[in-house]
Amino acid sequence: MLTHIPFPVLPAPPSWFPGHMLQFARALPGVLARTDVVLELRDARLPLTSINRNFEGAIQKWRKERGRVAAELPTDAAGPSTLALQRPAPSRGLVCERIVVFNKRDLVAEWGIEPFRRAMAVKYPDQKVFFASWNRQRDIKTLNDMLVGIAKSNPHIPEMNVLVVGMPNVGKSTLLNALRTTGIPGPTSKALRTSSQPGLTRALSNRLKLSLDPPVYSYDSPGVMLPFLGNGDPGAERGVKLALIAGIKEGLYDIEALAAYLLYRLNVLDPVSPAYLRLLPPGTSPLTDVYAFLDALATRLCMLQRGGVPDQARAAVWLINWWRSEGGLLAAAAPAPEVGAHAHRRGWGFDLEWEVGAGGAGVQDPTAVQKRMEECIDRFERSAAQEERAGGGVSATQEKKRVREELLAKRAARTRARLTARRGGS
Template sequence: MLSAIPFPALPAPPSWFPGHMNRFSKQLPALLSRTDVVLELRDSRLPLTSINQNLEGAIRKWRAERGRDSAVIHTPSSTGPASPAVPGYGSTICERIVVLNKHDLVPEWGIEPFRKAMTSRFPDQIVHFASCNKPRDIRTLSEMLVRIAKTNVHAMEMNVLVVGMPNVGKSTLLNSLRSFGIAGRTPKALQTSAQPGHTRTLSTRLKISEDPLVYSYDSPGVMLPFLGKGELGAERGVKLALIAGIKESLYDVEALVNYLLYRLNILNPISPAYLKVLPPGAQPTTDVSFFLDQLADRLGMRIRGGDLDTPRAAKWFVEWWRKEGGLISATAPAKLTLPSTGSSDPLRRGWGFDFEWTTDSSTPTSSEAVEQKMGECIDEYMRISEEQERLGGAVSQTQEKKRSWQEKQAKRAAKSKAKLTARKNA
């Protein structure tokens, strides 16, 4: 058992914001003007980190323009997630559904506490967990969209805009929704890829329901222009690289393994998932070099001369976690059976990659207790994010210089225009 799990040293976050992301960000306000439902996808493993703060302002303005800036009333639904209140006669549909995709990669015991913690803090958002390989999840989401469309009987159709960070599964989800909402055989309408940045333009309208008529648009995944300063920005970048939300080539793979080792230890400090791929009898570790040596030896990965090929083992480990290890780590129990070592030291536990708290043998593991812990984590994350934004932490030094240069150019242009006007009037 690991009683102490030190936070790893992480590299500074890279900047990855291609031109197509910038173009879509500028188009978003106009797109929202003809949108009825915003379907925002996030990754269940990173439910906070995969929030795109750059989209928040445009969405808030859209809701305010529709007269929906106040809290949305939610009522219990027998199908799972809360249902939006039915708008009054003649009102415009304006709903925001946050879909936490790939929920089979997080422990089941934290799903409902997280939903409750989010709903109490963001009542204007409908939170729905889904996995595209779970037909029941897609059917529930499809039925939810149909119910929302039927609340405005005078509308000819309803338009859904799908947004989110790169590689959270937007195109895959829309293909799945289309197969449920359209009768008969439906061919795959949108191309998908395991690499971020595959969708570069707004898709054409895609019909996902015939009665009532519901259309959707797939959008490019939009990364944050700057991931943040200090430890928060460094951690955010590594997290996104691990779920392939940012180009993995921008990172040294050993840095990804180092952080992944840390998180798997937090999820289960007694029997972390990576023990499945180490030699029999191996013990939990926080030493990334020792871990990679063990792994390369177990896999028989050696270079010419017989030395261990640890870079190759590191790449293998990240891919193993994405395909198989994530499912194993999702089986971590809420209550760990602590070995009788006589130690009373508390443990660090977590859920996904965004939640972490201290626990011991006396800590309750009820749904209410977990909800409280998650609520504290959410409040702290939002507080830090708002503080960083207030202090300019959302803008890099390069972006600050560019913005300053643009402001100077604009002032020069205005000054020249004023002089020219004065000459003409003289």
């Protein structure tokens, strides 16, 4: 078992915020005005990092305009499904529901889903949480029934509109295609194009019918990245995480930096027998040095340069592609690691990790895991608030642009004032 897993050195995050993202972010309040249900998709592997706080202001304003405020719900032993349904009714007959869908649930370990669901119910009692994967028909059917149930409970509206939002490449278009196939009887053609690369959807889609009776329609939206990923280590780690799930345009990151962070995360997920060991010769022990690992992997795959030198760059590319296509499933399907005799780090997904003391509570104790996850959420919220206070959500370039725009606005105001004074004097 690995008892010490060093954190890798990560590069500063790049900026990737194309014009179509800014355009949709500005149009979001107007789109919400004709929306009844918001499906906010997040990646189950990054349940906290894939939160886009730029959506929060518009969504909270939408909820306020429709008379829906956050409910003060109990945080006792009631299950998350009970908590999610204890909400005030919207005023003026307007439907206002927000469902947070953690997509790609098949890529996270099953033992952590229920504890995390309960932790979310405690920390965010006003959010209805659902885990899904487009290739699990039971999940799609349950989510479709949830949307149809909301429509049937509001018979006063002639049709219900659903808006799907989220960061790039969290699976919005794929999930909508699956919902449409489930909700519409008979053969249904694929309505939305999908891609493994981010940024394919660049504009709000036409309305898609998800249900005939009651009529439920949906809009697909462009994935919107954060304009600035942050300063220091938090911003660097946030960028690498999003790059690993292909949420950032390919080529903006050094591939060996991604491999180093992936190695770290796979070690945290299973410090006893990480998923990558099946790629190496039998009997190989877990590794923490990325260069030693890439040498071993390149040798194993016969990726050698002239003179028999292992090709680390090719091995890093192969590793990332393996993890996205197969390794993620293997890591999620691995049995939950047992508590060892030594203190070590334990993780679930790429956002939650905690220290486990020798002989401490293991994954067999869901209550203890839930408590650890709640602590991770608290740390995330404190860190986000601290970044916000320190201006971490705005880059130096964006700050210079804002100052310049304010200066130009002041100059324009002074010019208008002088013109007005001259006209008044004459």
